[in-house]
Amino acid sequence: MSRVQYRSAPLPAGRTATALEITPARAGWKYVHFAVRQVAPGKPWRDATGREECCLVLLRGACRVEFDGTTATLGPRADVFSAYPHAIYLPPRTTFRVVADELTELGDGRAPARARFEPRVIRPEDCGYEIRGGGNATRQIVDIMPPGFPADRLLVCEVFTPSGNWSSYPPHKHDVDRPPGEVKLEEIYYYRFAHPDAYGFQRLYNGREDKTVTVGHGDLVLIRSGYHPFVTAHGYDAYYLNVLAGTRRSMAASDDPRYATFRAWPPPDP
Numbered sequence: 724m725s726r727v728q729y730r731s732a733p734l735p736a737g738r739t740a741t742a743l744e745i746t747p748a749r750a751g752w753k754y755v756h757f758a759v760r761q762v763a764p765g766k767p768w769r770d771a772t773g774r775e776e777c778c779l780v781l782l783r784g785a786c787r788v789e790f791d792g793t794t795a796t797l798g799p800r801a802d803v804f805s806a807y808p809h810a811i812y813l814p815p816r817t818t819f820r821v822v823a824d825e826l827t828e829l830g831d832g833r834a835p836a837r838a839r840f841e842p843r844v845i846r847p848e849d850c851g852y853e854i855r856g857g858g859n860a861t862r863q864i865v866d867i868m869p870p871g872f873p874a875d876r877l878l879v880c881e882v883f884t885p886s887g888n889w890s891s892y893p894p895h896k897h898d899v900d901r902p903p904g905e906v907k908l909e910e911i912y913y914y915r916f917a918h919p920d921a922y923g924f925q926r927l928y929n930g931r932e933d934k935t936v937t938v939g940h941g942d943l944v945l946i947r948s949g950y951h952p953f954v955t956a957h958g959y960d961a962y963y964l965n966v967l968a969g970t971r972r973s974m975a976a977s978d979d980p981r982y983a984t985f986r987a988w989p990p991p992d993p
Contacts, residue, residue, distance in 0.1 A: 725751055727927060727934070731759060731941030737826075739766040743943060745911065750945055754876060754968035755909045756833040757943070762786060762823040771818040775833040776840070778868055778879050780964060781809040782915070784827025790819035795844045799825070803915050803962045807847030808881055810867050812874060814839045830913060832966035836875040843873070857988030862890040870972050878908070878967040878974065884923075887957040893982040894950035896929070900970060905977040908969035910946040912953070914938045914961065921959035927951050950979050 731742040744758035756775060759782070762768045779788065785798030788811050797809040813819060815836045821829070851866040868879040884890040900907040912925065916939065926935045929949030936944060944951075955961035967974075984991050 725947070727945045727947075728936045728938070729943045729945075731943075734761045734828075737763050739763050739768050742828075742941065745943065745945070750909075752909045752945075752947060754834045755911055755966055757911050757913065757966050758831040759913070759941075760821075760829045760831055762821050762827045762829065764823045764825060767823070768821045769819070772813050772815050772833070774815050774835055776815055776836040776875055776877055777813040777817070777831065777833045778877055778966070779811050779813070779821070780830040780832070780867060780879065780881075782828040782830055785824040786827045786829075787822045787824070788819055789822065790817050790842065793842070797844075798827070802917070803881065804883075804917055804960065807850055807865060808845070808867055809847060810845040810879070812840070812843045812845065812868065812872070812877075814842060817842065830964050830966075832877060832879055832911075834876040834968035838875050840873045840875065856889075856892060859887060860889040860892045860985065861885065862888060870974055874972065876968040876972060878965075878972060880965050882963050882965065884953065884955050884961040884963075886955060886960050888955060890953045890955070890961070890963075892952045893985045894926070894928075894952040894979040895976040896948065896950045896979075897969075897974075897976040898929075898948035899977075902971060902973065903975055906969055906971045906973045906975045908967045910965060910967040912938075912944045912946065912951075913964040913966075914940065914942045914944075915963070916940040916959055916961055918959055921956065921961070923953055923955035923959070923961050925951060925953045
């Protein structure tokens with residue numbers, strides 16, 4: 724397996740900086756570009772989307788995003804565990820500036836776009852949610868840019884997994900383009916935990932390789948192919964931000980047939 728795990732760099736206090744950035748070239752794939760940005764008060768961050776569409780997800784703080792003569796306010800959000808997300812979608816060929824009202828962190832997901840859709844501010848009340856699974860496979864999905872969102876490639880959601888629970892379960896994959904049952908998607912998992920000692924495990928496997936990585940706060944895992952379930956350690960609630968992109972805007976995936984019966988709840992007797 725190629726490298727799958729990346730760790731965030733420590734962020735300097737009071738400065739605008741990038742904790743982590745994975746370009747398509749660095750990842751060795753075609754679509755998903757992801758970064759975590761810190762923006763400090765009095766030190767705006769300026770950028771342009773170029774040929775990519777972009778979704779900025781507020782991880783903590785409060786800020787204003789200025790673009791095309793418009794100002795959008797994101798936040799406040801104390802952290803990912805205490806409030807629903809604020810986000811903004813920016814199309815290709817958009818120059819923008821982020822001005823922080825307090826120390827702010829943003830997840831910055833991008834993908835090359837063939838069409839230009841309208842910018843859109845995404846408020847907490849705009850985000851759909853779903854309680855998925857049951858028992859110790861219960862987790863909450865919060866949609867930021869689901870398949871029905873007007874965009875070209877990007878798909879974005881947040882997942883909250885309670886202490887000791889499994890998530891992305893039953894194990895599923897999306898590495899073959901055979902709609903409607905499965906589409907080929909690149910995906911990142913960007914993890915956050917409330918406690919510095921917290922950790923979880925993500926398994927990555929296919930017919931050729933099988934690897935398990937230990938993830939902590941600020942870690943990122945690339946999903947290039949294969950099945951990819953996750954479990955968080957007892958005592959520690961987990962958060963991850965998923966950014967996906969491929970040739971189709973669909974979340975269609977195939978379950979590992981050995982565990983597919985666990986999609987129903989309660990599961991049937993073995």
